[in-house]
Amino acid sequence: MPALILAFFATIIIVELTMAVLASRSWTGFVVKNSHVDSHEFNRNAQEGRGRRRSIGMERLPAIANGEIRYRLKDWNGKTLKPVA
Template sequence: MLRSIFAPARFTGWHMAGVLGLFFGTIILVNATLAIFASGTWTGLVVKNSYVASQHFNESMAAAEEQAALGWSGRLALHGNRLEFRLTDADGAPVAVERVVASLGRPAHEGADHDVLLAPLGDGAHGATDVLAPGPWKADLVADLPGGGVWRMRYRFTAK
């Protein structure tokens, strides 16, 4: 009797089929779970058509070099839920700006993306009140200059 209790069990083909089924079933289940989570998050796309964007790369670089040559500096500050933007020239004097639009969004998700028009506050500052959830944000600022010029800047900041 004791010998029959401790006797090794037979490992048949059905046992091997079960082991293989569990092994590959686990892999398929994990892959499907990861695919479902990945399809619900940020795609990673920055532009809709990278080929078309690449055709304008040299123009974009030339505009950025012209902007850098001006020596102007922009500063975006967040005071509570109030965004404030100042653009100053190389001497620190405020630069006249007709209109400033901030495209706000999360760095890794498009669900909270929205545009905010910053109103003139005086002394070269522009601002707006916007309720931003805590965490990382990005702001793409476009300032329309008198005479048709445009000044662009990209900021990253953390709302508390």
């Protein structure tokens, strides 16, 4: 009986070590240095490829003025969207 228990746990340990060695030699998961920045770049390229663009008009409007944040929303044709009450 002790030999059976020893064989059982030895099998588990051998399988775990094999899996650890194979995992350490395979793909590390490292793709980019900064995934946050690269995901924004990917999204920007995908949207521009569809003819879409976004911009917040901070060059003409202050971002924050008198406790308000001002921005413009435009449709795909560049026409400014009006708020709906």
